[in-house]
Amino acid sequence: MSCKDKLAVVTGGMGGIGTAICHRLAQEGAKVIATCHPSETDQVDAWVKSQIDNNAQVSVVAGDVSTPEGGATLMREIVEKYGPVDILVNCAGITRDTTMKKMTAEQWDAVIDTNLSSAFYVTQPIWNGMIERGFGRVINISSVNGQRGQFGQVNYSAAKAGMHGFTMALAYEGAAKGVTINTVSPGYIETAMTAAMRDDVRDAIIGGIPMRRMGQPEEIAHAVAFLADDASTYVTGANLPVNGGLFIH
Ligand code: CAA
Ligand code: NAP
Numbered sequence: 001m002s003c004k005d006k007l008a009v010v011t012g013g014m015g016g017i018g019t020a021i022c023h024r025l026a027q028e029g030a031k032v033i034a035t036c037h038p039s040e041t042d043q044v045d046a047w048v049k050s051q052i053d054n055n056a057q058v059s060v061v062a063g064d065v066s067t068p069e070g071g072a073t074l075m076r077e078i079v080e081k082y083g084p085v086d087i088l089v090n091c092a093g094i095t096r097d098t099t100m101k102k103m104t105a106e107q108w109d110a111v112i113d114t115n116l117s118s119a120f121y122v123t124q125p126i127w128n129g130m131i132e133r134g135f136g137r138v139i140n141i142s143s144v145n146g147q148r149g150q151f152g153q154v155n156y157s158a159a160k161a162g163m164h165g166f167t168m169a170l171a172y173e174g175a176a177k178g179v180t181i182n183t184v185s186p187g188y189i190e191t192a193m194t195a196a197m198r199d200d201v202r203d204a205i206i207g208g209i210p211m212r213r214m215g216q217p218e219e220i221a222h223a224v225a226f227l228a229d230d231a232s233t234y235v236t237g238a239n240l241p242v243n244g245g246l247f248i249h
Helices: 016-027 038-053 069-084 106-135 144-148 152-175 199-207 218-228
Strands: 007-010 033-036 057-061 087-090 138-140 180-186 240-241
Touching: 007 016, 007 069, 007 152, 016 033, 016 038, 016 057, 016 087, 016 218, 033 038, 033 069, 057 069, 069 218, 087 106, 087 218, 106 138, 106 152, 138 152, 138 218, 144 152, 144 180, 144 240, 152 180, 180 218, 218 240
Parallel strands: 007 033, 007 087, 033 057, 087 138, 138 180, 180 240
Antiparallel strands: none
16 A cells, blocks of 8 residues: 555544554555644644654644534644645544433534544645645545444434445545545544543443454554555545444445
8 A cells, every 4th residue: 555745634633543553654655644633732733742752753743623622623734734735634633421311512612613523624634635646545534423323322323324424425526636534433442541441331232243352453554554555546435344243234
């Protein structure tokens, strides 16, 4: 596989899955920019050093992708400093799990804004550039729970299902212009997000995974690298599940 000399941007790039994606794309020859939430800036130096120690050169730009201004400012700053974006991985995400009975409008909005609207806020500013240059790879990180729903996640499942709707619609707009848009739908992956779950709930879910284990971030990064590859020219509008058999359809 190769993404040689491409500029790749990974939102949520300092998170569990984002870190593995940054590392893998750097290994494939891309120049990689991770974006982080402004609240994470105190961790940037240590994170960049850990990447260098791991043989990956990754830069970081901070910005809140959950607002239109945040997304626009972030992408403008990246383009001005590093040049046109070839590969965009929309990976930033949060959970606010609770049952419908207890869910507040704030919990609904936070998850929709961060997980779904962010894809629009971040992709839109660089979209025309991809179309004009005749090359682009947009990869949206959705979830198995966007495909099948999950108890306690009406906000998250709606956002993640919406993300693939975004992929499918935009794929039509990019198809004749050399720009592909695809979704990767991970199952349960070992990161801070799943570590925050109640132990009994997590154990019950793992018991239901046919492979009897959670996935590793590198297994998601492998799928992303495939879709980002220069040679993946004829795959667009697809949803690639990477879930250990948790949801097969
Ligand atoms: N189906 C049907 N009923 C269920 C159920 C299920 N899956 N899970 C729980 N219930 C029932 C319980 O048996 C219980 O019933 P009783 O009141 O009759 O005893 C009732 O619903 C309440 O259950 P909880 O005690 O679990 O409710 P809670 O309010 O304490 O917790 C919750 C709610 C926090 C949402 C919890 O259910 C939960 O953590 N659910 C899992 C959410 C999840 O999978 N999150 C994934 C986070 S990581 C991620 O999102 C990454 C990714 O993309 C995969
Ligand atoms: P993670 O470690 O918590 O990473 C998420 C990253 O997104 C964090 O770095 C987070 O920064 C960043 N982020 C959150 N809100 C942001 C905002 N408004 N602006 C900019 N950055 C923001 O979780 P992860 O497991 O790697 O998840 C990565 C993606 O995969 C998410 O979209 C998630 O929904 C999806 N996913 C995860 C799993 C799983 O099982 N882990 C499964 C399916 C899909 P902060 O730390 O500052 O909040």
